[in-house]
Amino acid sequence: AQRVTQPEKLLSVFKGAPVELKCNYSYSGSPELFWYVQYSRQRLQLLLRHISRESIKGFTADLNKGETSFHLKKPFAQEEDSAMYYCALSGTYTAGNMLTFGGGTRLMVKP
Amino acid sequence: DAGVTQSPTHLIKTRGQQVTLRCSPKSGHDTVSWYQQALGQGPQFIFQYYEEEERQRGNFPDRFSGHQFPNYSSELNVNALLLGDSALYLCASSLGGLSGNTIYFGEGSWLTVV
Numbered sequence: 001a002q003r004v005t006q007p008e009k010l011l012s013v014f015k016g017a018p019v020e021l022k023c024n025y026s027y028s029g030s031p032e033l034f035w036y037v038q039y040s041r042q043r044l045q046l047l048l049r050h051i052s053r054e055s056i057k058g059f060t061a062d063l064n065k066g067e068t069s070f071h072l073k074k075p076f077a078q079e080e081d082s083a084m085y086y087c088a089l090s091g092t093y094t095a096g097n098m099l100t101f102g103g104g105t106r107l108m109v110k111p
Numbered sequence: 112d113a114g115v116t117q118s119p120t121h122l123i124k125t126r127g128q129q130v131t132l133r134c135s136p137k138s139g140h141d142t143v144s145w146y147q148q149a150l151g152q153g154p155q156f157i158f159q160y161y162e163e164e165e166r167q168r169g170n171f172p173d174r175f176s177g178h179q180f181p182n183y184s185s186e187l188n189v190n191a192l193l194l195g196d197s198a199l200y201l202c203a204s205s206l207g208g209l210s211g212n213t214i215y216f217g218e219g220s221w222l223t224v225v
């Protein structure tokens with residue numbers, strides 16, 4: 001079975017502070033990990049995926065297979081980063097690309 | 112390109128009734144997945160359709176069924192509605208349903224069961 005855990009429901013930081021949104025996963029094979037973001041009144045959209053190893057809007061995430069984690073980080077938070085963030089996993093051994101999501105973390109960046 | 116479009120955006124149903132939700136995938140996409148997102152939770156996978164067949168299914172009862180049409184649009188049907196079916200239903204589309212292809216989500220259909 002595959003599972004994604006986001007231990008924090010809410011993370012509140014001040015503008016300019018570093019941000020780390022935690023994500024831990026459980027999967028027996030080689031997973032593909034994603035971060036999705038949902039801004040207020042907008043649809044869920046892909047923020048980044050581990051295989052592309054890119055930085056989007058200043059966010060990065062490194063897959064740590066030893067700790068089964070895929071934490072999302074940003075060195076200096078901006079007010080426009082306030083949103084719901086979901087970590088998701090896709091198993092490479094399953095047909096199709098079914099996503100298993102974590103419960104989400106609401107990031108609030110205070111001025 | 113309007114992206115993934117869903118209808119209706121909001122609806123209210125009574126326990127025991129049946130509901131049909133509709134989804135048009137992003138242009139060029141042939142795979143449609145449906146997710147249920149209860150309040151305060153992450154989306155949960157219901158099932159995926161590819162080439163008009165259900166290819167993969169999550170842990171949902173048979174009351175949840177679907178269909179994909181030749182133009183790749185899809186419907187989600189829920190029978191014998193329960194209060195616990197109240198949620199945001201998300202449609203997502205991709206190309207080929209292969210791991211590695213980006214999945215795009217619609218804005219969802221809010222279902223309230225009273």
